[in-house]
Amino acid sequence: MAKGTWLPVRGAEGLHSRQAHADLPEGTYEREVSKEGFFGPAAFLYHRRPPTGWVSFEGPLRPRAFDLNALNEANPSPWNAPVVLHNRALEVRFWKLSTAMGDLARNADGDQLLFIHQGAGVLFCDYGRLAYRAGDYLYLPRGTMWRLRPDEATSVLTIEATNTHYTLPDRGLLGPHALFDPSMLDTPKMDEAFKAHQAEDGLHRVQIKKRGQVSIAAFPYNPLDAVGWHGELAPVRLNVKDIRPVVSARYHLPPSAHTTFLSDRFVVCTFTPRPFETDPGAIKIPFFHNNDDYDEVLFYHAGDFFSRDHIEAGMMTFHPSGFTHGPHPKALKKMLVQDKAATDEYAVMIDARDPLDVGDGASAVENHAYVDSWKNPG
Numbered sequence: 394m395a396k397g398t399w400l401p402v403r404g405a406e407g408l409h410s411r412q413a414h415a416d417l418p419e420g421t422y423e424r425e426v427s428k429e430g431f432f433g434p435a436a437f438l439y440h441r442r443p444p445t446g447w448v449s450f451e452g453p454l455r456p457r458a459f460d461l462n463a464l465n466e467a468n469p470s471p472w473n474a475p476v477v478l479h480n481r482a483l484e485v486r487f488w489k490l491s492t493a494m495g496d497l498a499r500n501a502d503g504d505q506l507l508f509i510h511q512g513a514g515v516l517f518c519d520y521g522r523l524a525y526r527a528g529d530y531l532y533l534p535r536g537t538m539w540r541l542r543p544d545e546a547t548s549v550l551t552i553e554a555t556n557t558h559y560t561l562p563d564r565g566l567l568g569p570h571a572l573f574d575p576s577m578l579d580t581p582k583m584d585e586a587f588k589a590h591q592a593e594d595g596l597h598r599v600q601i602k603k604r605g606q607v608s609i610a611a612f613p614y615n616p617l618d619a620v621g622w623h624g625e626l627a628p629v630r631l632n633v634k635d636i637r638p639v640v641s642a643r644y645h646l647p648p649s650a651h652t653t654f655l656s657d658r659f660v661v662c663t664f665t666p667r668p669f670e671t672d673p674g675a676i677k678i679p680f681f682h683n684n685d686d687y688d689e690v691l692f693y694h695a696g697d698f699f700s701r702d703h704i705e706a707g708m709m710t711f712h713p714s715g716f717t718h719g720p721h722p723k724a725l726k727k728m729l730v731q732d733k734a735a736t737d738e739y740a741v742m743i744d745a746r747d748p749l750d751v752g753d754g755a756s757a758v759e760n761h762a763y764v765d766s767w768k769n770p771g
């Protein structure tokens with residue numbers, strides 16, 4: 394099919410800034426309306442009032458918040474963990490486990506990302522052994538056999554790239570070693586502890602998930618019995634503390650600047666502590682925006698979540714596309730002047746190109762008052 398071009402609009406009317414996110418006309422609030430996340434054409438409108446100044450909000454389009462801390466521990470298989478959000482390209486679960494996985498797991502549905510929210514322990518997989526701790530991303534290529542053995546009670550945000558892969562974003566002008574050096578990606582080791590694990594006799598079951606259903610292959614030995622490997626594909630580990638975010642002193646960068654992993658129909662971004670902008674005219678908080686093409690999910694991992702009220706670690710917010718959002722009233726007061734030098738937040742953002750459905754797990758722990766959290770407390 395022929396490829397189109399965006400409609401050739403280059404307009405400006407009334408009071409406006411010429412530079413997005415900076416030098417707003419006095420007393421105005423900027424709202425960005427954009428195509429394809431922050432990569433397509435966009436418009437910046439300057440409003441007299443915060444664009445989230447509703448006094449009531451009814452109907453099925455609404456922002457959601459879920460306290461995932463309140464979910465129960467499932468039996469120790471990732472395939473029993475409650476589904477939080479899902480669509481054809483993406484499945485997010487929240488999984489608590491405090492005991493070792495008895496069975497191995499294998500995801501035949503897609504590449505898997507495990508974000509370790511709390512806890513510490515060890516990952517055993519086809520390729521060897523990797524220790525994990527809070528803040529780690531563990532990337533598991535589709536089909537890898539693996540199990541976790543927690544040393545501390547562990548909770549995990551699992552993010553499946555259904556029927557496809559994870560890749561890394563092109564770092565463009567920043568060069569290939571920005572954000573995190575590829576050398577920071579750790580791969581499993583076939584060390585003595587792995588060999589001891591390999592030698593564990595007895596029946597080993599592998600829970601294979603395919604099209605959402607679990608099949609079980611049982612082996613009379615531990616099938617993690619490879620004695621070596623080489624190649625360009627393996628599980629990797631990256632801790633959020635090893636991400637060095639790009640910032641600008643003069644311009645509030647869009648969330649896409651914090652992209653960590655890409656899939657075909659969604660991206661995973663990581664917000665880590667970073668200095669606030671110092672230019673007097675630059676806004677210092679997320680701008681109001683529609684982001685009409687993406688459903689936005691934020692999982693709050695640790696720290697002080699500077700743009701949101703009443704949000705604590707372990708909670709998740711879900712802003713479906715079409716819902717205008719931006720900072721909460723308390724944060725908005727600091728739009729141009731912050732009282733701290735830097736943010737102190739760790740959060741994982743999942744931006745999905747297709748609408749997401751809320752799973753039973755999330756429905757059970759929903760905060761129904763979340764839509765009211767933008768109301769000005771006065």
Ligand SMILES: [Fe+2]
Pocket residue numbers: 682684689712718
């Ligand atoms: Fe957003």
